[in-house]
Amino acid sequence: QQQVKQSPQSLIVQKGGISIINCAYENTAFDYFPWYQQFPGKGPALLIAIRPDVSEKKEGRFTISFNKSAKQFSLHIMDSQPGDSATYFCAATSGGYQKVTFGTGTKLQVIP
Amino acid sequence: DTAVSQTPKYLVTQMGNDKSIKCEQNLGHDTMYWYKQDSKKFLKIMFSYNNKELIINETVPNRFSPKSPDKAHLNLHINSLELGDSAVYFCASSPYVDTGELFFGEGSRLTVL
Numbered sequence: 001q002q003q004v005k006q007s008p009q010s011l012i013v014q015k016g017g018i019s020i021i022n023c024a025y026e027n028t029a030f031d032y033f034p035w036y037q038q039f040p041g042k043g044p045a046l047l048i049a050i051r052p053d054v055s056e057k058k059e060g061r062f063t064i065s066f067n068k069s070a071k072q073f074s075l076h077i078m079d080s081q082p083g084d085s086a087t088y089f090c091a092a093t094s095g096g097y098q099k100v101t102f103g104t105g106t107k108l109q110v111i112p
Numbered sequence: 113d114t115a116v117s118q119t120p121k122y123l124v125t126q127m128g129n130d131k132s133i134k135c136e137q138n139l140g141h142d143t144m145y146w147y148k149q150d151s152k153k154f155l156k157i158m159f160s161y162n163n164k165e166l167i168i169n170e171t172v173p174n175r176f177s178p179k180s181p182d183k184a185h186l187n188l189h190i191n192s193l194e195l196g197d198s199a200v201y202f203c204a205s206s207p208y209v210d211t212g213e214l215f216f217g218e219g220s221r222l223t224v225l
Contacts, residue, residue: 043116044155105154
C-alpha cells in the first residue's frame, strides 16, 4: 500500500525556471518529511527536510511548502539549473527507528 | 573517505545461485538499512538494524538474510536467486532514532539471468 503519492513522474524545465514536485500522504502519524536527490549511478542523498509544525522551509534555491490540513507537501526548485537534473524522492517517517516511506520519484530534466 | 560503502557494485549471476552484498559505514551511526530499488526507481525498505539488533523486517522472502556482525557492518545474503530479485540494493545508515535522515551507499546492481 503506497502511503506517499508523488507527482509528476517526470518533469522538463528550462534553465532558470521553477521546478515543482508534489507529494501527498495519508498517515497522520508521519512527523518528518525529507526530500532526497538521486543522480544516475548514485545513492539518494538528503536534500532538505521539514517537520509539520512549520509551513515552509528554504535552503538556497530549494524550498519545501507544507500543508498539514491537506496532507500535502511540495518541493520548489528556483532558478533551476542543468546540474539539478536528477530523480527526486519525497519521503515521510514516523516514530522511532526511522521507517522511511518513499514516494515514487520524479525525474527532473533541466534543459539549457 | 567513503561514508557508506557497498561491495560489490555490480553482480551478474544465474538463477538459483547464492550471492552476498557487504556494507560498511564509518559514520558512527547506530542504525543501518537495506533498501531495494526496482527498475521503476521505487525505493522499498527491506531491513533495519539498530546496534546489531533487527528492528524492521518488511515481509521479505526468507531467501534474504541480513547479518550485522557489529554496528558498522550490515551484510545481505540472498539464496536461490530469482529473476525478480534483479534490482539495485542500497545500504544506508542513520544517526538519529526519530528522523528520516538516511545516508546511502552507491548501491549494488544485481542482475539475475
